[in-house]
Amino acid sequence: MQITIIGAGVIGLTTAYYLRKEGHEVTIIDRGNGTNNCSFGNAGYISPSHFIPLASPGIVAQGLKWMLSSTSPFYIKPRLNSSLVKWGLKFYANANEKTVARNAPHLNNILQLSRNLMIDLDRELNHGFQLETKGCLMLYKNEKTGHHEAELAREAKKYGMEAPILNATEVQAMEPEVKVDVLGGVYFAVDCHLHPVRMMETLHKKVSDMGVKILYQHEVQDFEIKNQKVTDVITDKGRYLTDHLVVAAGSWLEIISKKLGINLLLQPGKGYSVTYGSRQKNLIHPAILVDDRVAMTPMGSELRVGGTMELCGINDDINMTRVKPIITAANNYFPDIHLDMPQVEKVWSGLRPCSPDGLPYIGNSPHHQNVTIAGGHAMVGISLAAGTGLLVKQMIQKEKTEIAVDAFRVER
């Protein structure tokens, strides 16, 4: 088949890899230039530890409290936007124990599947992702946060994940190069991390070498549809015939889906990161500073620090008032790393494609015979990339899928 994929983010590239491996002719269309999208500046975690969906009990009350502070890790820009209102209501309806109990096992299944596939892929591509299986530390200063993390660690055990609870001395022993100032932590040994830029470059090179055609600076604007089949993808540079279409357009998924008559809800959740180069002393493990919702990732001698979730529509504006607390938190937890406050030019921003129930959309269009959706991975798009690519390939080839996929269906 001639398969067209919209989006050259991590989801588009891994999907192209699995499809091309089966011999399909694959073309990826992206309006960017292949050097930046959400898949480049993220924290690079492969995190089975994130098995609780974003919409979970307590998050709404916490979010409302955070909304009152200009330096908190969460913000919604108030605006009259029907998609945001519908998304918010759905998110609110999903943030309860019953829905989480229903969705968490599905999220866990795809996280575990994808972790193993990402490790295989990194190995196959000569360790090009710089993937490391060192686990991840969830660190906290606040006692209440510690109780919550201990609860999650107990829950994780049900899924076969070991997550020992550490006191401050035990955390310090795991990070001998830097001083750590915490009350305690939980160590998820199952988690991995990689270098997102190296991963994207390696995937790009691999699929190009395999014969995947990538059309950058082509914006998909519309489609020709005949008898419930998309026949042509219409871009600003011309039309492309296709036998099958995969939409992997990240935070633009809702807009493109609408053009196809597919109704799904999605909000871009902006996050920031800053990458510090050539550190003499660095963290050994990635660390999440749970009280402040900040992620720190050692990538060789580099250190990336990131965080915040701003629901403010599609834009790449950088709000330094919300960047500063990220760096301050890193310096507070690790008092001798002395990270400088960056100039605005050094700050990266990216848009997480967030569904209102915390599960991705992976499934065939209910309205077409030849369209598959792959997106809405929110905070776990790197973690779920390989699993998504494999599942999309299996759906297109009408094979039995590796795991049950009904929970990820598109119009749920």
Ligand SMILES: Cc1cc2nc3c(=O)[nH]c(=O)nc-3n(C[C@H](O)[C@H](O)[C@H](O)COP(=O)(O)OP(=O)(O)OC[C@H]3O[C@@H](n4cnc5c(N)ncnc54)[C@H](O)[C@@H]3O)c2cc1C
């Ligand atoms: C600060 C931060 C930290 C994160 N940390 C992690 C982490 O540690 N682990 C993890 O698993 N995830 C993490 N994430 C989330 C992860 O980065 C995303 O889930 C993932 O990158 C989404 O990939 P994607 O391919 O769906 O979208 P993208 O990477 O955004 O790619 C979508 C592509 O679609 C293209 N496109 C859109 N519309 C069109 C159009 N009309 N025509 C042509 N092309 C189009 C865009 O140009 C873009 O290149 C983080 C995100 C942020 C912001």
